[in-house]
Amino acid sequence: MAPLPVAALLIAALSAAAAPAAVAASLPPMTPLDARDRVLVVAPHPDDESLCCAGLIQQALAAGAEVGVVWVTAGDGFELDALVVEHTLSPLSAQMRRLGRQRLREAQEAAATLGVPVRSRYVLGYPDRGIEALLGANYQQPYRSRYTGSMQVDYPTAVSTGAAYTGVNLERDFERVLEQFRPTLVFAAAPQDLHPDHRASGELVRRTLERRGELGRLRYWIVHARDWPRPYGLDSALTLTPPPAAQALHWQSLPLDAGQRQRKLVALEKHASQMEVMAPLMKAFVRANELFAPP
8 A cells, every 4th residue: 555645644633633632622610619519439459549630639629619538548559559669479468458557547638638537537447359259248247358368458548447348337338428518519430430449339339329319429430441531641631531541431621720730640659669560541530521420
């Protein structure tokens, strides 16, 4: 095949670069938040709150809304992270628990950077990579983490330190957070998210809100999707568009200004253990907008 002229190649490249922006511009804007709102972000792991929602958090606070974050796990099952942080190919249970404590400290620093008040930060501390099991086979039967060896919540800052790893206890603790914080909007992982903890955390939220007659308060976000978002790395001028696997949801776009994008990057950098492992992917979420969808 004959080579394309340089001008044709340039036009094709510019068209490809403009396509995501055109898609994002076609999405309806998210309804602005105001001082009557109480926004709760449900993070399956420490760092998810910053990846999905750092811009949202800033805008909510600027509008006078109350903002809370709840971490479902401490991220204590990420062996690749432990390999970097603990400098070992075979981390012991104690080292994985130490990683969990470190990740929770990082999450608190990120939340402080974004302005989330201490009183509205909640740790549940259930098993990383075990949330799906808690909503299924281990709803009543205690679960043992293959990473930490624990069968109960080990973190002293948790809502119920010492609670057995069961779905019953997880649901009870999450409902306790809802009763205390009283959100008008709850942001959780979409069913199409590829990470099992994300999908299960989103299902936990959906089940609980539906039981309370509050499903209309749910909004979805997504972090894990195949080959998304691309390109990896920091380019805050680019826009996020819905990944193909989740395009059936009715996504809305929340534009972020330059200051909000910069603070989002600073918050992500507080998750130092994660940035060591996957900085290009994390920085790819510092874009010109964030995406949310009703169920």
